[in-house]
Amino acid sequence: MTATERASGVPDPIDLDRAEEARLRTAAGLNAPSQQRHGEYAGFEDIGLPDRPPQTEREAEVYSLDEGEMLLNMGPQHPSTHGVMRLVVKLRGEVIVDIDPVLGYLHRGIEKLCENATYTTVLTYVDPMDYLSAMHNEYAPAIAFEKLYGIETPRRAEYIRALVVELERVSSHGLMMGFLALDMGGLTPILYAFINRDEVVDLLSAISGQRMLYNFFRVGGVNFDVNDEFLSRLGTWRSQVLKNIEMNEHLITDNEIFRGRTIGMGVLSGRDAIALGVTGPNLRASGVAFDVRKAHPYSIYRDLEFDVITQESGDVYARYLQRIAEIKQSIHLIDQIIDRMPHGPVQAQVPGIVRPRPGRAYAAVESPRGLYSVYAISDGGPTPYRFRMRDPSFISLQALPKLMPGHLVADTMAVMASFDPVMGGVDK
Amino acid sequence: MEHLRRPRPAAHPLGRGRSLTTPVAVGPLVRLLTERLGARARDLWTDEDAVEIQVDGQDNVEVLRTVRDDPDLEFFFLTDAGAVDYGIDAHFEVVYHLFSWKHPAWLRVRARVQRDDPRIPTVTDLWEGAMFHEREMYDMMGIVFEGNRDLRRIYMSPDYRSFPQRRDFVLPDDAADSAAAGVNPLERPETWDLGRLRHAAGATFAPAEFRADAPAEGPHDGAQDGETAADKSRPR
Numbered sequence: 001m002t003a004t005e006r007a008s009g010v011p012d013p014i015d016l017d018r019a020e021e022a023r024l025r026t027a028a029g030l031n032a033p034s035q036q037r038h039g040e041y042a043g044f045e046d047i048g049l050p051d052r053p054p055q056t057e058r059e060a061e062v063y064s065l066d067e068g069e070m071l072l073n074m075g076p077q078h079p080s081t082h083g084v085m086r087l088v089v090k091l092r093g094e095v096i097v098d099i100d101p102v103l104g105y106l107h108r109g110i111e112k113l114c115e116n117a118t119y120t121t122v123l124t125y126v127d128p129m130d131y132l133s134a135m136h137n138e139y140a141p142a143i144a145f146e147k148l149y150g151i152e153t154p155r156r157a158e159y160i161r162a163l164v165v166e167l168e169r170v171s172s173h174g175l176m177m178g179f180l181a182l183d184m185g186g187l188t189p190i191l192y193a194f195i196n197r198d199e200v201v202d203l204l205s206a207i208s209g210q211r212m213l214y215n216f217f218r219v220g221g222v223n224f225d226v227n228d229e230f231l232s233r234l235g236t237w238r239s240q241v242l243k244n245i246e247m248n249e250h251l252i253t254d255n256e257i258f259r260g261r262t263i264g265m266g267v268l269s270g271r272d273a274i275a276l277g278v279t280g281p282n283l284r285a286s287g288v289a290f291d292v293r294k295a296h297p298y299s300i301y302r303d304l305e306f307d308v309i310t311q312e313s314g315d316v317y318a319r320y321l322q323r324i325a326e327i328k329q330s331i332h333l334i335d336q337i338i339d340r341m342p343h344g345p346v347q348a349q350v351p352g353i354v355r356p357r358p359g360r361a362y363a364a365v366e367s368p369r370g371l372y373s374v375y376a377i378s379d380g381g382p383t384p385y386r387f388r389m390r391d392p393s394f395i396s397l398q399a400l401p402k403l404m405p406g407h408l409v410a411d412t413m414a415v416m417a418s419f420d421p422v423m424g425g426v427d428k
Numbered sequence: 429m430e431h432l433r434r435p436r437p438a439a440h441p442l443g444r445g446r447s448l449t450t451p452v453a454v455g456p457l458v459r460l461l462t463e464r465l466g467a468r469a470r471d472l473w474t475d476e477d478a479v480e481i482q483v484d485g486q487d488n489v490e491v492l493r494t495v496r497d498d499p500d501l502e503f504f505f506l507t508d509a510g511a512v513d514y515g516i517d518a519h520f521e522v523v524y525h526l527f528s529w530k531h532p533a534w535l536r537v538r539a540r541v542q543r544d545d546p547r548i549p550t551v552t553d554l555w556e557g558a559m560f561h562e563r564e565m566y567d568m569m570g571i572v573f574e575g576n577r578d579l580r581r582i583y584m585s586p587d588y589r590s591f592p593q594r595r596d597f598v599l600p601d602d603a604a605d606s607a608a609a610g611v612n613p614l615e616r617p618e619t620w621d622l623g624r625l626r627h628a629a630g631a632t633f634a635p636a637e638f639r640a641d642a643p644a645e646g647p648h649d650g651a652q653d654g655e656t657a658a659d660k661s662r663p664r
Binding site: 030055056057058059103104107109111112147272274275276277278279290295296360361362364371373375377386388390394395397398402427428 | 477480506512513525527529532557568577578
């Protein structure tokens with residue numbers, strides 16, 4: 001009988017919860033909960049330490065503490081983790097010794113779902129993966145399935161596809177600028193970033209009918225042609241976007257505090273970035289000029305003029321500058337696409353349910369977070385036999401344990417925000 | 429309606445034809461691969477923008493090191509590594525996709541893994557970034573990467589016991605009818621009604637040593653370390 005119960009005659013709800021937990025665990029065939037007696041701050045003494053022996057060498061390394069070290073859980077519900085993710089941080093004072101990302105809180109099994117959906121339906125399942133760039137998520141499967149089907153996409157559809165993904169890139173990179181400042185305590189830039197994003201979202205909503213999960217791509221084309229509302233909004237947006245971005249840029253780029261906290265922080269060398277599989281703006285900020293749009297040109301990118309921009313230093317500040325440069329380049333690409341867009345149909349004739357010949361197809365696109373690729377296998381049936389997705393932010397997270405040791409706890413958020421991960425994509 | 433009458437594009441000699449990705453010249457790459465890898469690379473096959481080879485599971489590190497370090501090949505970037513389950517009576521495959529500046533095609537290396545002993549050497553020594561790929565493959569398919577120093581589950585919880593992306597994994601629709609319905613059905617493979625699976629007899633859900641009910645390793649019949657049966661029968 002606890003103190004509460006003795007005083008009031010009412011059972012302590014914590015004790016009731018523990019009894020219920022023990023009953024449920026027994027019913028499910030799991031081990032009984034640990035019978036450790038908790039003190040006044042129940043559970044505080046064993047935060048982060050798993051109640052089982054370590055499974056691997058690396059886990060033993062992270063979860064064993066030397067004198068003066070402690071473990072700290074960041075997340076899973078943390079405003080700066082960009083979704084639901086837990087970072088187990090090993091600390092010595094305020095200095096990070098080691099870091100272990102724990103994923104899977106948002107795992108929905110999209111790959112398995114896609115194995116049970118027809119090829120057309122797959123394009124609706126991949127939207128909520130990387131929800132800040134849903135158009136890119138649909139792009140790679142569409143290309144892969146067109147390879148399997150052996151069909152040709154109309155020229156105009158290719159231009160519309162490139163147009164919407166570049167719009168999406170502007171919005172996503174603009175948000176990254178805001179979130180990076182937000183995670184370091186600057187609240188204003190995110191508000192300006194959302195003004196810009198809202199305009200892009202309205203644009204894409206005008207062409208696709210949805211604000212976030214567009215379901216716009218079809219195998220062999222796109223769902224809708226551009227309409228008057230889209231074109232008029234695009235004109236307004238184009239006249240204002242650079243002003244918006246530059247306003248935000250002036251707010252952040254030369255800010256003394258921002259520079260002090262980002263320059264020389266979390267430096268990732270090009271060699272390490274390649275070994276770790278980091279792609280996209282994060283890789284280019286480390287000086288490696290790898291861009292899928294140039295390296296393996298898909299769609300119409302072979303015909304468009306653009307450079308692969310790189311930075312030299314590979315720190316948080318370089319990753320931020322890289323985003324700004326890419327926004328401007330995307331706007332340059334959008335101008336070219338609008339100028340050259342041909343007339344014609346936007347959808348090839350494709351039956352609703354197709355049984356493509358058995359085969360394999362690999363398609364990669366450059367998403368705002370890096371190389372997003374799809375490997376699809378057909379066995380001749382109406383659904384893919386295997387549908388494999390490689391999400392760039394999932395792989396980029398591996399850089400955290402490499403970069404963080406030696407930095408302060410508060411810098412974790414800056415480094416993580418500079419990689420711009422989206423947990424919907426990380427956890428698939 | 430012009431586009432409706434457009435004839436299907438003619439098949440490209442290298443694979444099925446399409447115009448989205450311009451077919452690239454893969455001839456030099458095919459020749460180099462045959463020359464450098466010899467008998468280790470089987471079933472060479474080309475797509476319009478990819479070249480594919482199949483290797484034995486145990487050869488994967490050697491083959492990948494060759495294509496990465498050879499100055500004429502230089503496939504320095506591992507863009508993807510994923511596993512494929514070809515069914516209960518077949519095998520697993522670990523599929524690596526590689527990129528090189530010197531060749532305008534993706535290189536796809538398919539390494540075969542036996543289903544009853546799903547082990548393959550790790551490639552984390554070549555690319556550190558293969559770690560999360562391998563953890564995901566272990567989590568989803570149950571493929572064990574020998575030499576990987578952090579082979580934990582990455583998406584599912586650590587006490588999860590089956591491998592959800594295998595072809596014989598029972599989907600919730602099936603599990604809802606089973607005896608264990610209501611109590612975490614997907615986490616209790618021993619209660620699944622496997623009779624409805626086509627190949628129920630051969631169904632395996634975990635390598636034997638990962639099962640909770642597996643006998644612990646090592647001699648436990650009173651023998652000491654290093655003893656054989658013959659030693660034990662000898663009088664002490």
